[in-house]
Amino acid sequence: MNAIRLYDTATRSTRDFTPLKKGEVSIYVCGATVQAAPHIGHIRSGVNFDILRRWLIASGYTVTFIRNVTDIDDKILHKAAAEQMPWWALAMKYERAFADAYRALNVAPPTYEPRATGHITQMIELMKVLIDNGAAYAPGNGDVYLEVRKLKKYLTLSNQKLDDLQSAGDAEDTFKRDPRDFALWKSSKPGEPSWPTPWGPGRPGWHLECSAMAHAYLGDAFDIHGGGLDLVFPHHENEIAQSEAAGQKFAQLWMHNAWVTTSGEKMSKSLGNSLQVMEVLKRVRGIELRWYLGSAHYRSMLEFSFEALEESAVAFRRIENFLLRAAEFLGTEPEKNIAPEFAAVMNDDLSVPQGLALVSEWLRAGNAALTASEKSIVSQSASHIRGALDILGCDPFDSVFAGGEKKSLDKAVDSLISLLLEQRDDARSRKDFAAADAIRDRIASMGIVIEDTPTGTRWSIN
Numbered sequence: 001m002n003a004i005r006l007y008d009t010a011t012r013s014t015r016d017f018t019p020l021k022k023g024e025v026s027i028y029v030c031g032a033t034v035q036a037a038p039h040i041g042h043i044r045s046g047v048n049f050d051i052l053r054r055w056l057i058a059s060g061y062t063v064t065f066i067r068n069v070t071d072i073d074d075k076i077l078h079k080a081a082a083e084q085m086p087w088w089a090l091a092m093k094y095e096r097a098f099a100d101a102y103r104a105l106n107v108a109p110p111t112y113e114p115r116a117t118g119h120i121t122q123m124i125e126l127m128k129v130l131i132d133n134g135a136a137y138a139p140g141n142g143d144v145y146l147e148v149r150k151l152k153k154y155l156t157l158s159n160q161k162l163d164d165l166q167s168a169g170d171a172e173d174t175f176k177r178d179p180r181d182f183a184l185w186k187s188s189k190p191g192e193p194s195w196p197t198p199w200g201p202g203r204p205g206w207h208l209e210c211s212a213m214a215h216a217y218l219g220d221a222f223d224i225h226g227g228g229l230d231l232v233f234p235h236h237e238n239e240i241a242q243s244e245a246a247g248q249k250f251a252q253l254w255m256h257n258a259w260v261t262t263s264g265e266k267m268s269k270s271l272g273n274s275l276q277v278m279e280v281l282k283r284v285r286g287i288e289l290r291w292y293l294g295s296a297h298y299r300s301m302l303e304f305s306f307e308a309l310e311e312s313a314v315a316f317r318r319i320e321n322f323l324l325r326a327a328e329f330l331g332t333e334p335e336k337n338i339a340p341e342f343a344a345v346m347n348d349d350l351s352v353p354q355g356l357a358l359v360s361e362w363l364r365a366g367n368a369a370l371t372a373s374e375k376s377i378v379s380q381s382a383s384h385i386r387g388a389l390d391i392l393g394c395d396p397f398d399s400v401f402a403g404g405e406k407k408s409l410d411k412a413v414d415s416l417i418s419l420l421l422e423q424r425d426d427a428r429s430r431k432d433f434a435a436a437d438a439i440r441d442r443i444a445s446m447g448i449v450i451e452d453t454p455t456g457t458r459w460s461i462n
């Protein structure tokens with residue numbers, strides 16, 4: 001089994017990863033608050049943690065991967081009211097939108113995908129433990145708070161001091177023993193959904209649900225907790241506070257993915273709908289968007305532009321084209337092999353950019369070998385590239401991407417291009433070079449590249 005090193009936000013260091021149970025890895029990643037269609041910033045987290053999961057599985061581990069759905073929250077209630085639909089209908093609509101986006105980008109479904117509203121019982125149990133042991137209190141207005149001063153340690157993940165922490169400044173401050181205490185449970189307001197508790201009807205706070213669901217599926221202690229960098233504080237700090245105050249060991253290692261930025265800033269809603277996953281997929285294929293989002297190191301900010309996306313897609317098509325030509329030359333799909341040097345960079349905190357540098361080297365060698373018809377080098381380069389692409393979730397031979405619809409479209413385009421090429425040949429044979437050139441130009445203007453090879457004419461989309 002490979003020795004994997006991962007950066008741990010909690011210790012601010014890259015350290016050896018040793019799972020609690022030999023051969024098994026348990027992961028909890030904070031999922032979406034389903035209140036709008038996903039944009040590419042949301043989906044980057046999905047791609048990054050899917051690469052981690054694929055690498056752990058390739059390294060021989062069994063992985064239990066939990067990603068929750070936050071299906072009750074202030075924003076969901078506000079948007080549902082604005083769209084005049086029940087809150088649960090709005091949540092379901094966007095849960096499906098996220099599922100569609102994950103599927104389009106070949107992000108494997110989690111082992112379990114719990115919804116917050118399905119785990120109210122576990123949340124109430126957790127609050128009972130916290131109130132019984134004096135860590136939390138119910139001031140009588142229906143809210144339940146965690147008393148942060150009582151915690152043995154707090155804010156170590158984000159490296160802050162409690163004395164420097166400002167009050168959240170929320171309206172509930174009057175009921176708190178300390179303005180920095182945070183809500184585990186919120187009393188319901190008229191017209192809002194609520195669930196009964198011993199402290200009155202209400203709904204869960206965001207932090208509580210993750211502690212309850214992580215415990216329900218992974219137990220007192222688990223290996224890796226992940227999420228976006230923006231979740232370190234307060235969300236993850238508060239998850240740690242709740243779970244540890246309840247006597248649990250909770251996460252052993254914390255991983256955070258960086259953001260997709262525009263003009264150096266975290267992507268914002270002000271960009272409108274143009275960066276929604278389904279909109280971007282009108283410009284590039286799912287495999288190309290995934291390649292782009294996965295290409296940066298997960299801890300590096302990814303500055304988005306459509307130019308960079310297009311460039312990345314063109315670079316990916318070169319690799320894909322080589323694999324297709326290699327398959328044609330070899331008479332079979334290349335194997336998937338993990339090269340030792342690729343394993344080494346992935347074991348070093350998932351250093352994908354270094355992995356891509358290796359892919360470039362193999363591509364160069366592979367293309368030269370194709371020209372020279374050197375079968376063993378073509379085979380080796382192609383199998384190393386395919387092995388790497390498989391870990392990145394971008395294997396062009398993966399049935400997810402080579403869907404039936406695409407295959408039948410390919411076939412149809414194949415026939416149309418053959419027809420055009422026959423007409424070009426006819427024009428040439430009757431020495432009508434103007435007509436032959438016009439056909440060639442029309443094909444080129446469609447962005448289709450024609451290549452004459454010893455095995456016939458082949459086409460690709462530029």
Ligand SMILES: [Zn+2]
Binds near residue numbers: 030031210235239
């Ligand atoms: Zn969470």
